[in-house]
Amino acid sequence: MVTTELRRDPITGRSVLIDLTAQPHPHDFVLEPVRLDDAPAECPFCEGREADAGPELLAWREGGPANTPGWSVRVVANRRPMLRIEGGQDRRVEGVFESRDGLGAHEVVIETPMHDQAVHRLDADRLWRVLWAWRTRLQDLKRDARFAAAVVFKNHGRAAGARLDHSHSQIAAYPIVPAALDEKVRGAGEHYGRTGRCVFCDLTAQELTDGRRTVSDTLSIIAIAPFASRVPFEAWLLPRDHAPRFEEVSDATLEAMAVILKDVMARVDWALERPAYNLVLHTAPFSGDADAGFHWHLEIIPRVTRWSGLEWGSGVPRNPVSPEEAARALRAVAIG
């Protein structure tokens, strides 16, 4: 007997169908190899090939001039940007249709100089520098008044949309608040309007008390399997205290973040046998209007299943692994 539960995401109000009795089915899972098998000799992100990746916007380097070897993290403009700083701001309206230039920024954070080093295998102090690069670039992008918000994301593996094996993340700044962030901002705003409290703070407090969905924990950051997880082994990392913006976090919080991110990614990597995954960082829109109710957080989204017409047609994902079960499995992984 199949038993499913419709669960409502407390931030967005969106529903998911958690299948509490699912039996793993081979057709549910992605069959593609994770790696793309790029030739390292042609990889534009490898140390020594700085000119191929383009001039650096930011780098963590031990010394030496810009755009030469000696860096551990390096940020460059995406060579095939989805959003460009040269765009105009005008809306074009034609009957019911509206469009505008793809104005914005699209940057690449090269997370390591070495070709074959996954970010979840970096030492915590190396991972810290990746988070530092995210923070620094967000601080800079925020100064451009044409941008409404930015999202940081990462594609690891073919099924997650990666086009290069060399470990990197991406930062995209938009002239609008993009939909996935906007629905969180709206939902959090409604909760704040109704209760005077941040919904992420309420959620974090409840998860710490409950414990069934906690995966890992530090003094400042908690990792949970979200109540309305959209995919198996989805995990969220949230600061315990109210903090709307990632670009304003302290060095100490970045340190805690590096430690817990490495820990949780190692657990996911073990439990799902080296899956493809996406990372998504959501920080408050640049305007500041949403700061009272918004709370930055990082999503880990393993890409081991695929969406069918059920998801496209209803917008209600079916998740064959409950977050309680995923959290239990992730807690049980022996680390270190």
Place this chain on the structure above:
Amino acid sequence: MVTTELRRDPITGRSVLIDLTAQPHPHDFVLEPVRLDDAPAECPFCEGREADAGPELLAWREGGPANTPGWSVRVVANRRPMLRIEGGQDRRVEGVFESRDGLGAHEVVIETPMHDQAVHRLDADRLWRVLWAWRTRLQDLKRDARFAAAVVFKNHGRAAGARLDHSHSQIAAYPIVPAALDEKVRGAGEHYGRTGRCVFCDLTAQELTDGRRTVSDTLSIIAIAPFASRVPFEAWLLPRDHAPRFEEVSDATLEAMAVILKDVMARVDWALERPAYNLVLHTAPFSGDADAGFHWHLEIIPRVTRWSGLEWGSGVPRNPVSPEEAARALRAVAIG
């Protein structure tokens, strides 16, 4: 130089990034084979194995008793339902979390008695019977006052989430209006409130005049590549005249629908070299509250690309093929 355009979907308000200068990139595309290579000898949907699929809720048959061979279309309950009619209606609230039973219905429409016959290769009169089964089952499900809405969908091929090769579609009835339908209902409602007109009617009239995105056409139904297409070669089929509900269409409209659906699917099949795809049918929620502004339609969603962290993080899909270009390519396919 990459040029992208942010386009707003006139129904939902959601944005997409259309890449007007994309060069096809092999890593963009799904590599999986479309077929699952099920053994026909074990297929529960094949003629002669009616007991394996379960008792029929509906069948089009030339004669003979129920649950025996002789049918051309057959509807059964899904053996692993995502939603079940036995569920309760109560909401469970625990702090910020809300859940409820997966109450609803989940049915399978077996579109042909033959194992190796894709729905887009059926004759129009056979395809008519599939649409007739959708209509008839929706009429019945609507009578259950516990259901708020239903969605019909189809998964063709592995990348589209299919679990069986034997051609079938699915009908899911929900105790809520599911998100993907709800955001259309809300958007259409706003347009209706502002203008007194149906946004789908406005859109259809504009596309018929413009012509750049029309793919195919009958007296009663039009096929377009939507202005804010989310994936390459997305296509929508819409009735020309205002019609909120698929379950109320006439036999003649079903006929026109079968003809144009077969035509457009043949074009997509040729242009993308037999892609995996989903079909989604959206009809107004059962309550009738949205009927003035809603308009039934069918989406064809080829699954030849994959979503990355860009889509998960922003909710703004990148589409590397403009709908104008897709429509031109689809119109150019020589059919018949």
